[in-house]
Amino acid sequence: MPITDAMIIEATMASYSRSLRKVPADVTAAIAGALETETDETARSTLALQLKSAELAERTHSFVCSDSGIPVYFVTIGSRAELACDFKSSIRKGWEKLVETIQPPLLMHVTNPLTRERGYHGKDMPIVTYDFESGTDYVEMVCSPKALGSGRWAAVELFTFPTLEEIETFVLDVAIKAAGQHCPPVVMGVGIGGTFDHCAGLAKKQTLRPVGEANPDPTLAAMEERLTKAVNALGFGPMGTGGDTTALAVHVDYASGHGFTPVAVCFNCWINRRTRVRMWGDGRMEWAE
Amino acid sequence: MTVAEHDLALPLSEAAVRSLRVGDIVHLTGEIFATAGLPTHDRLLACLEGAEPLPFDMAGGALFHLGSLNAEAADGSLSIVYMNPTTSTRFNGHMPRLIAGLGLRATGGKGGLNAECARAMADCGCVYLSFLGGGAPIISAAIRKITGIGWPEMISHYRIARIEVERLGPLTVGIDAHGDSLYDRTLATALERRETVLDQLRAARGGGG
Secondary structure: OOEEHHHHHHHHHHHHHHHHHOOOHHHHHHHHHHHHHOOOHHHHHHHHHHHHHHHHHHHHOOOOOOOOOEOEEEEEEEOOOOEEOOHHHHHHHHHHHHHHHOOOOOOOOEEOOOOOOEEOOOOOOOEEEEEEEOOOOOEEEEEOOEOHHHHOOOEEEEEEOOOHHHHHHHHHHHHHHHOOOOOOOEEEEEEEEOOHHHHHHHHHHHHOOOOOOOOOOHHHHHHHHHHHHHHHHOOOOHHHOOOOOOEEEEEEEEEOOOOEEEEEEEEEOOOOOOEEEEEOOOOOEEEEO | OOOOEEEEEOOOOHHHHHOOOOOOEEEEEEEEEEEOOHHHHHHHHHHHOOOOOOOOOOOOOEEEEEEEEEEEOOOOOEEEEEEEEOEHHHHOOOHHHHHHHHOOOEEEEEOOOOHHHHHHHHHHOOEEEEOOOOOHHHHHOOEEEEEEEEOOOOOHHHOEEEEEEEEEEEEEEEEOOOOOEHHHHHHHHHHHHHHHHHHHHHHHOOOOO
16 A cells, blocks of 8 residues: 555644644753753743743643744655655645644745745745655655744855864854844754755754754764853853753764865754654554654 | 842833843733734834824833734634744844834843844833743733734734733843843853853864864
8 A cells, every 4th residue: 555645645734733832852851951950040940931831832732832934844755665645746735734724823924035925825835855765665754844033043154175173163153143042942953065955954954853862973973062062151041041051952964075065054943843754555654753 | 149020010110110130030911012023113113203103002012022813803803812922133123213212111022132222222211021932822821802903904923913911921131221131141251252162162172173
């Protein structure tokens, strides 16, 4: 039995709705951990309030944030997955049906950048990235509703043969520019190398990695650890009012490239909206986050 | 140090506003104005220049950068389903004139406002209150009644909603009416620490480039 259009539509809708109402468990655990070590009193009450908001949203099935963002999905197709679906059209249909039916309704955030008109639909919406995986028999979809609050602080810079010092200084300076405006504590994604477009994709995907999941590459794991410490040493704190907890994690990935080396940095706010669903041909749908 | 907590009734008096200090926690009860729209801020400024009347008497009021899903039913009744703060620095260019022109006693949202806004707030007797981003369930729970929707022809979060709230909060005083700003403080601290942090990164890399 193959994966059907109905399953893709269902996954598109349900993953979005879930992302808006449920803060991932790894994130609430990380915030609870930060609460134990945070030394600033205002910061501690903000972290506690964040946990309360997450708990309340999940219990009452309400949105954590009023800004439901724009629809962004990542689809990975297993080489052994049986398919009988039109991904592009089903994801579009799923989004259309979602905005018509979701309760409470979403605010209109999809913006035409040329006219600044806003609605639920627009060119290239939803934004979907497709990839393949060898050997797996399922399709994985990750939903990442994205809004201005943390989205606007992302940056890419093109270097030529940069040293690690230049790369890490850039990451720190992007964090300083964002200050505390992206609803910290954030998860930062860093991409190094590849090409302009590939590098931004690497950074973005790193914001979707669960907090606390160790980087299997020891060089990157060490870089993540020192960058997380460095960003937190800046002192912006939860919601930017000061404190030790600005980043729950800095996640880094890299790709080989030419001597021109892009470095991309982006952020997810503390509610870290992301939902992962795997689908099999027998109709099974497995949810994570 | 204990954080000072204040339960305040709206409209706020200048004395009440000037008694607040950055870091204090505030709960508000009474009527607030909420909008998240950039075009709305343009239009408010145009009102001050006489282009059209303001939708409400907002003098001495509390205008917050909050996006809300509001609606008017067929029978004319108004409702708000949820609300939550948006990034205030988007309105840095508008706020000094709006604070002075409307005589605002409170503004707020998330992320703070710049030094020019802080000066306008000190002149006028106005504070900036920091809301929890991603705090919709907590913030929306304070809504008692919506008493007006200004500019209903705009999309929901661009309209100006006049809302009666009860113990809206906890809100943190991010900028007080004495020119003190937690946002300026934290940025100054970060810039001051930058060199030390870069040294620590260098040491953690083992001294190499």
